[in-house]
Amino acid sequence: MVEPESTPAVAETAPVMEEPNLPRRSVAFIGSECHPFVKTGGLGDVMYALPRELARLNCDVRVILPRYACIPQEYQNKMIYRGEFYMDLGNTGRSYYVGIMEYIWDGVVYDFIDNEEFFSWGNPYTNLVDDIPKYCFFSKAALAALNYMNWIPDVVHCHDWQAALVPVYLRTLFKDSPVGRARSVITIHNLRFQGVYNIPTIKYWSGLPDEAFGMGALKQDWVEANMLKGGLAYADRITTVSGTYAWEIQTSDYGERLEDHLRYHSHKLRGIVNGIDYGMWNPETDPALAENYGLGNVLDHKMANKLALQKELGLEQDTGKFVIGLISRLTNQKGLDLVNAIVPQVLDGNTQVVVLGTGDKQYEDAFRAYEGSYKGTFSACIQYDEGRAHRIYAGADALLVPSRFEPCGLTQLNAMHYGTLPIVRETGGLKDTVEPYNEFNGEGNGFTFDRYDAGLLLDAINRAKSLYFNNRYHWDEVVQRDMAKDVSWEKSARQYKDLYLELTQW
CATH class of the missing domain: 3.40.50.2000 (Glycogen Phosphorylase B;)
Structure with missing residues (x-):
């Protein structure tokens, strides 16, 4: 395997102030969107703000994203080539190119998985027929890239169905590789979207073993595979974005047909409320306002x-x-x-x-x-x-x-x-x-x-x-x-840090 390029990545803005006395953990965030590169909803805000706050709490953080063609050129131009390799995918019988482009910003390293065949569309999400192969590739390539860069995190933290196969890959095809020692967390941002398709298609693209397609994991309704359901089964911890929602999704009213599965895994389910980024949302400094103001005025x-x-x-x-x-x-x-x-x-x-x-x-x-x-x-x-x-x-x-x-x-x-x-x-x-x-x-x-x-x-x-x-x-x-x-991210980030420490006691 080729060693990654040693070219230093471009760093943006001043370094953040860390809290060096806190125990240090390394965390790889894996998800399908992140502000300001690509954002369609709240997931993009979380993938932007939480890693930056964790960096301040003495975590070593990398964010792994697809390199979509729709990422603005101003960011594409600042990405640094880290390396490339070829990876087999499922039962396709061919190898796929995986490029790694890197961008460092505010104490966080962003690694973009590059493959024009999957990510050249104008939008991050197109339709399930195209998105299933795309995110099977992305989940496997993200873990393969960590091995390639020889950056082995303590925790892999993945988000929503698009990255839900990461915990499954981690405990099956990657269990004997260096990244296999990492613990996994999956966060549910919106349970309504689950990545459900027929079993032969997902088996073809993922290459996961038959054991992953049991009723306790990916299989749903006997003929379909549910990518989020599999991720929930294989992850070491499940989080969602509020305590009440963590309870609600275990009921038939809110469980989106996964309530029984979530009740079964309730021992590893936590609710941690999101915060907002005071750098983006601050009435005292907000340039969009007619007049700035704070608590005092x-x-x-x-x-x-x-x-x-x-x-x-x-x-x-x-x-x-x-x-x-x-x-x-x-x-x-x-x-x-x-x-x-x-x-x-x-x-x-x-x-x-x-x-x-x-x-x-x-x-x-x-x-x-x-x-x-x-x-x-x-x-x-x-x-x-x-x-x-x-x-x-x-x-x-x-x-x-x-x-x-x-x-x-x-x-x-x-x-x-x-x-x-x-x-x-x-x-x-x-x-x-x-x-x-x-x-x-x-x-x-x-x-x-x-x-x-x-x-x-x-x-x-x-x-x-x-x-x-x-x-x-x-x-x-x-x-x-x-x-x-x-309502800042600091309190929420400390809860996530405590969760990582709980998972990685040594």
Whole structure:
């Protein structure tokens, strides 16, 4: 095997401050997306922020990603060639090229697996027919690359179904190789997506032994193979992105047909809430805002951001209006059917609603229609604009997150950090991070409802409006309490570090 190139990789930004007294562990993150290279959802944020925070906690971290053609050229140009090799794949009878391109940024090493045959598509995800071979290749190539670079981690931490075969490969085809000594963790970000296809196809592309296709592992419904199910069976630990979601996915309502499997493996299942990156989300330094503010002066400057948002979106400019933001994919999972049902009742002359996002055509059209019917009161931004999202967090008074299910949710954390009170359904990470406001003792940091019902959502909105208009002093107290709440990655990263230490005691 060829030794990797010794060319030093390009380092970006100043080195992070580490905590050298903490026990050191090496961790390889393996996943299908990572901000800023490629991102379609919350997984990209986690793959970006968690490794950087772990580096500060004295972990040696590498992130392994596919080198998609859609990665912006500014990052492609800074990648350094680390080496290449050829690898057999499944029962294809041929060898596949595996290139390794490296990029170092903020204390984290990013290794990109290069293969134009699999990763030359314009988008990271295309369709299951193409994605199954792509991620069989990626999972095996990621482990082979670690062996090739002779960088053997203590823990391999993989994410969602696209990397779910990594723990299976680790305990089968790679068990006698150097990387075989690593322990494995798999994180479920959204259980709805599992990588299910017929057994012959996945067996053909993966080359995994027959034992991996038993009912306790990959096999599902006797004729199908479920890649996520196999990863959950073979991993040493399973994590998901909130404690409540870890419990919910063991029930038939949320288990997506894996609830029995997850209950069987519940002894190794943990819930750790995500955080937000204060470098990206900080109202004191955010360049997108009309006026920056912090905990000490939020009450003086938030109104300026409200007026700027109203002007930007063509709403009536009036600081006395109660502005509700909604930043979301426009899908049923996000509770948009509930929102759609109550918009006329919410718009009472004192309230404005701002929607930002794209998704199902029925909701895009419905919100555009509301904008046409309620000019100056309702704004439908059917797009995703990162800067505008920041301005909505800063300019709105409240943020709606009425999800049918929500593994963690980041929008409610962003909102709290910007002094915008969340109105959420009590599910998953929303329940773990938002404590309902108690009008009798003033405790709590948002407004909640339990059953998935439009009337209960309307009631929660009305409770928020009642406090805003009738007791502004207590409303402002909750704003400041939310801004003071630590929703950064540090606490979450320490929990992951403890999990790695638990797995690798020596």
